[in-house]
Amino acid sequence: MDTISTNPPPAEDGRTTCYRHPRRETLLRCARCDRHICPDCMREAPVGHRCPDCVRDDNRTVRQARTVFGGRPTSRPVVTYTLIALTVLAYLLELAHPAILDQFDSIGTALVDDAGQRYVDDGADYPGYRLIGIAHGEWYRLITSAFLHLLPTQGVLGILHIVFNLYWLWLLGRVVEERLGGSRFLAVYLLAALGGSVLGFLVDPHQGAVGASGAVYGLAGCYVVLARRLHHHPIEPSRVIIPFLIWMVLSAGWTSWQGHLGGLLVGGLAGLGIAYAPAKRRTAVQAAVIVALALLLLALVLLRSMNLNG
Template structure:
């Protein structure tokens, strides 16, 4: 009979003898596999099981709370706009007049008559073009300021969807109210949509929205006052983004949705409804111009 039985070994590292054990499951574990707990120490397997069984934290939009709060979608949109601007500037061989001599700019700027002729890609593509670096810088700065706060609240996919339906809404309004042979471009419609979206979010979480309302009012006044600014695109984007976000944040509450799945489904249905409305406006404008 062996008077000295072998020391227990770590369940995760059988080659390591240990005199320690998890105070929760009782299994032997080495120091590398144990973590301090309120009482004793728990092994990494018990901690992982706790994380899997813990309820997932969600935002008011029903989105999972991101472990990393970095607004990746906002940064990706900024990069996309900057890259497209760089391409147009290279094609035009001019940083300031990137819209002259750029085939990409000519192909995607919004001209209602050309959209009515079947060039529907201009409706979305125009939202990634900008008239010079100042136009680009203003829109991208606004996108960065608003997006980094709005994206975590809506969740990345809903945030991107609201951005796109706002862009679509701005183009749809331009199709109706803009001269049929006048060109328009810029992310302003999408940015205005995000202005409306973050205002709705502030109201939903019971924070004061006055600063955003004042900012929206000032920007609309500027759009009225300065020539060459597409007021219709700004208002169309603002309306689309606001309505879509009301559907995401308030409609599930009004319909008494009780599960995260129902909240998400109602939110996505609201965004889809705004997109369909945008499409209907574009179709009506095309029918008028045809």
């Protein structure tokens, strides 16, 4: 089908004007549709110049570049930096209002009195006390706990808690986001955070926990899978293994191993689904893996909640 010119009629003296700016005189034409364009509307093209409408039409038909795993390439790890900023912002809010820790940690079930004091839920009915936790509908704790960290009042370990997690997020996040693209990277991060909270809820629902460790361990598991798939390790293993070992020694006895293990397993499984998805239906398979893992985790939360409330 031929393009119909929509140039404005020439002026009485024969002058031609831009089809988008009728008051601007011009002799330039679009190399594709042959309409007159002024210098402000002129866009560079492989041959000659084109108008904005033709450039827009061309962009719709151009195949977008993709990473090796199907994501959109990004020049900057925007999602990684955004997660870091949100974690720092949450920490500043904690410093201003320490009660946020009790309101958004990953506690499964507990009793709270009017003063906010928390007690272990032993299944008995205590007048004047209310039940809180994931088992009682506060499912948001599964994710919000991943953005909170111990306060400096817990000593030097409280500061190291957020420092180490932000370091690993910065180190691993940039590489994983570059390979997966922003949306897939965010899905893996949140899914790993969910996995860590869920395993903690399943094993010990009476123990609350906070920290991005589960999500970060999930990034580590995903990174290992991607690196093996490509046979390329952009990060020296010592830069990952040594800090992890140091943190495991320093935090032994007071961190949630369930959160670490849950995040690692879920992040690794998500990485497998993304890295080894068939090229023909890659996006659909990857989305199905992410959704299936999320539904499985939520189903486990539901079953555990029913068990605790029964």
